[in-house]
Amino acid sequence: MYKEVLRSIENIEIYPIISLLIFVLFFLGVFLWAMRMPKEHIDYMKSMPMDDQKLTKNQP
Amino acid sequence: MIWGLVGMLVGVIAATQLFLPEANFGNPYTTYGRIRPLHTNAVIFAFVGNAIFAGIYYSMPRLLKAPMWNKNLSWFHFWGWQLIILAAAITLPLGLTSSKEYAELEWPIDIAIAIVWVAFGANMIGALIKRRERHMYVAIWFYLASFITVAVLHIFNSLALPVSLFKSYSAYAGVQDALVQWWYGHNAVAFFLTTPFLGLMYYFLPKAANRPVYSYKLSIVHFWSLIFIYMWAGPHHLLYTALPEWAQVLGTVFSIMLIAPSWGGMVNGLLTLRGAWDKVRTEPVLKFMVVAVTAYGMVTFEGPMLSLKNVNAIAHYTDWIVAHVHIGGLGWNGFLTFGMLYWMWPRLWKTTLYSTKLANTHFWMGTLGILFYALPMYVAALTQFLMLREFDDMGRLAYGNFLQTVVELVPMYMLRAFGGLLYLSGAIVMVYNMIKTAKQGVFQPTEDDQAPALQKAYNPKGEFWHRAWERKPVFFAVLATIAILIGGVVEIIPTILVKSNVPTISSVKPYTPLELEGRDIYIKNGCVGCHSQMVRPFRFETERYGEYSKAGEFVYDRPFLWGSKRTGPDLHRIGGKYPDSWHYFHMLDPRSMSPGSLMPPYPWMVENEMDYTDLPAKIRTLQKLGVPYPKGFDLEANKNLEIQADKIVKSLEGAGVEVMPNTEIVALIAYLQRMGTDIKATAAN
Numbered sequence: 001m002y003k004e005v006l007r008s009i010e011n012i013e014i015y016p017i018i019s020l021l022i023f024v025l026f027f028l029g030v031f032l033w034a035m036r037m038p039k040e041h042i043d044y045m046k047s048m049p050m051d052d053q054k055l056t057k058n059q060p
Numbered sequence: 061m062i063w064g065l066v067g068m069l070v071g072v073i074a075a076t077q078l079f080l081p082e083a084n085f086g087n088p089y090t091t092y093g094r095i096r097p098l099h100t101n102a103v104i105f106a107f108v109g110n111a112i113f114a115g116i117y118y119s120m121p122r123l124l125k126a127p128m129w130n131k132n133l134s135w136f137h138f139w140g141w142q143l144i145i146l147a148a149a150i151t152l153p154l155g156l157t158s159s160k161e162y163a164e165l166e167w168p169i170d171i172a173i174a175i176v177w178v179a180f181g182a183n184m185i186g187a188l189i190k191r192r193e194r195h196m197y198v199a200i201w202f203y204l205a206s207f208i209t210v211a212v213l214h215i216f217n218s219l220a221l222p223v224s225l226f227k228s229y230s231a232y233a234g235v236q237d238a239l240v241q242w243w244y245g246h247n248a249v250a251f252f253l254t255t256p257f258l259g260l261m262y263y264f265l266p267k268a269a270n271r272p273v274y275s276y277k278l279s280i281v282h283f284w285s286l287i288f289i290y291m292w293a294g295p296h297h298l299l300y301t302a303l304p305e306w307a308q309v310l311g312t313v314f315s316i317m318l319i320a321p322s323w324g325g326m327v328n329g330l331l332t333l334r335g336a337w338d339k340v341r342t343e344p345v346l347k348f349m350v351v352a353v354t355a356y357g358m359v360t361f362e363g364p365m366l367s368l369k370n371v372n373a374i375a376h377y378t379d380w381i382v383a384h385v386h387i388g389g390l391g392w393n394g395f396l397t398f399g400m401l402y403w404m405w406p407r408l409w410k411t412t413l414y415s416t417k418l419a420n421t422h423f424w425m426g427t428l429g430i431l432f433y434a435l436p437m438y439v440a441a442l443t444q445f446l447m448l449r450e451f452d453d454m455g456r457l458a459y460g461n462f463l464q465t466v467v468e469l470v471p472m473y474m475l476r477a478f479g480g481l482l483y484l485s486g487a488i489v490m491v492y493n494m495i496k497t498a499k500q501g502v503f504q505p506t507e508d509d510q511a512p513a514l515q516k517a518y519n520p521k522g523e524f525w526h527r528a529w530e531r532k533p534v535f536f537a538v539l540a541t542i543a544i545l546i547g548g549v550v551e552i553i554p555t556i557l558v559k560s561n562v563p564t565i566s567s568v569k570p571y572t573p574l575e576l577e578g579r580d581i582y583i584k585n586g587c588v589g590c591h592s593q594m595v596r597p598f599r600f601e602t603e604r605y606g607e608y609s610k611a612g613e614f615v616y617d618r619p620f621l622w623g624s625k626r627t628g629p630d631l632h633r634i635g636g637k638y639p640d641s642w643h644y645f646h647m648l649d650p651r652s653m654s655p656g657s658l659m660p661p662y663p664w665m666v667e668n669e670m671d672y673t674d675l676p677a678k679i680r681t682l683q684k685l686g687v688p689y690p691k692g693f694d695l696e697a698n699k700n701l702e703i704q705a706d707k708i709v710k711s712l713e714g715a716g717v718e719v720m721p722n723t724e725i726v727a728l729i730a731y732l733q734r735m736g737t738d739i740k741a742t743a744a745n
Binding site for chain 1: 119122123193195197198199262263266267270271272273276277278280281284285288289317543546
């Protein structure tokens with residue numbers, strides 16, 4: 001059913017390759033970005049749900 | 061902070077749980093076909109929707125250290141949403157439906173949903189702009205992404221041309237309608253049932269465990285890869301079947317990849333509890349959350365597995381899918397909501413939970429309820445699949461009649477109902493517990509909190525660029541939109557290309573006026589809830605139903621009615637299979653023709669008279685959408701209809717049945733007898 005419909009679209013085999021490429025590049029970007037984050041910032045972000053009852057001074 | 065709002069919302073959540081059970085009282089308004097969309101809509105949009113809003117309105121002001129943008133807007137959002145739910149609860153049993161799954165509501169309600177949804181989003185973004193906290197916590201990212209994506213999905217899928225206030229025809233037809241619908245359906249699950257709840261998990265789980273999330277870095281990767289991949293992973297199993305072998309392998313890899321971010325999230329949730337597992341033993345809130353996160357893990361493993369072709373062949377149309385969604389719904393959404401409520405409710409009334417023992421009872425009732433629900437469904441699915449595809453030594457189907465397999469499943473359906481009842485009873489126990497808790501405390505409308513306003517000019521040097529992103533919500537929202545749109549576009553391009561690529565079959569003609577009215581009765585009564593119209597190219601299906609379905613046969617189907625579950629047999633090749641009188645008696649009492657059938661009787665169809673005054677308007681609407689009725693056909697339509705109706709009445713008379721030509725049954729028979737027959741004309745030529 002889908003088979004016959006989709007086979008009729010020209011160059012459809014390029015779509016999965018494009019998709020995969022976009023995603024892999026994107027994923028690597030996000031991964032490196034997250035890994036390179038400074039530790040103190042991570043700790044600050046992490047503790048956000050815990051601190052909501054306190055007054056917040058000294059924000060970065 | 062908007063405590064008052066939260067309280068009201070939660071009250072509604074409790075009330076909507078009462079929608080959950082399904083029953084049939086022997087009249088058209090409460091038969092299964094109409095109750096099923098009511099059930100799915102009530103659970104998804106009333107129960108889960110209100111849970112999301114409550115959680116967001118609770119956590120967001122606390123994370124941003126600022127109230128929601130506008131209190132009136134919050135109230136507008138709240139009352140608007142409840143009105144929509146009310147409208148759904150009235151219109152769906154009346155049979156006013158577009159029949160597109162999880163988007164059944166007719167167009168005036170669709171517009172209302174869009175308005176209320178935008179109010180919700182404006183409220184969130186307004187609060188973000190006025191916040192007193194420089195950075196956005198990961199939960200807020202999930203909330204934002206959910207808001208944006210649901211808006212996009214809702215608008216595209218609901219495109220339709222109205223006939224009257226309560227009737228419209230889809231802007232898409234056949235294959236294209238199906239592709240758009242399942243693009244919507246899959247992503248509605250992703251961005252209504254998954255991402256908002258992940259946001260809630262990232263807030264309430266650390267809160268309840270009283271320790272920060274295990275890895276914030278992981279949560280960042282989780283967020284971006286999930287919203288990026290989700291948008292295009294769902295229909296991949298539809299797309300890749302069309303491709304050569306190497307591409308299918310690639311497609312499988314892609315679907316499996318979705319497991320990674322999902323499980324990243326699950327692991328992150330569970331590891332947050334490291335060193336706190338002793339608390340899980342005593343704290344019902346954590347118990348609920350642990351089961352919820354585990355259920356999330358199970359479902360997100362099962363999902364990609366189901367997108368494998370060979371697994372899909374078994375699961376599609378059977379109870380497997382039912383089990384799958386209920387583990388997600390009851391386990392992930394339900395239990396996370398319960399956990400959140402048990403945590404939040406006593407704090408709303410500044411007191412302690414009335415009874416921890418009752419909460420534990422609820423936990424066990426719920427857990428057993430899920431098991432009693434899901435396990436029989438898996439057994440039922442496999443039993444039915446194996447029976448359906450069995451051939452005897454002569455090369456004929458071992459169980460030629462679909463009904464033979466259904467009868468086998470009845471005990472499983474009973475167990476399932478028991479599971480559902482158990483789960484519901486657990487929820488009732490919770491409501492009792494909540495009422496008692498509220499009585500012993502005092503409601504806290506607001507909570508005093510102070511935070512200094514942010515300084516305007518903040519521009520540290522050498523700052524890491526992502527930190528700047530996290531400070532700019534609008535920019536961030538744009539980025540998230542781009543991420544989901546890339547996925548959306550990659551999927552939608554083939555869909556648009558499909559329109560010009562569906563091979564036309566010359567013998568396929570538009571429906572006659574009577575058939576069109578019959579089709580609308582079919583839609584109105586939700587027949588699609590149990591009957592598919594899609595014969596798959598398997599030997600055991602072509603042997604049972606007839607020639608497999610072709611794309612070109614559906615070009616005049618607005619909306620498409622392929623269905624997603626077969627509680628009864630496929631109907632695509634029903635046309636001409638039985639005489640008119642068979643259908644007459646079968647609708648009057650299905651068991652008279654098929655002993656043991658689970659189908660509800662429709663005796664009122666024999667008496668209900670049709671009012672065909674809207675027929676010309678329907679024809680004109682369809683003409684506008686491009687259906688090639690001859691010019692001026694709208695004026696001749698009623699005459700054409702009468703001629704065909706008289707023919708059917710004559711044929712029924714021959715079988716000793718007297719019926720008025722303008723009853724519902726006549727139109728329905730006309731439609732059933734037409735279905736899937738156009739292609740036979742080609743063969744005859």
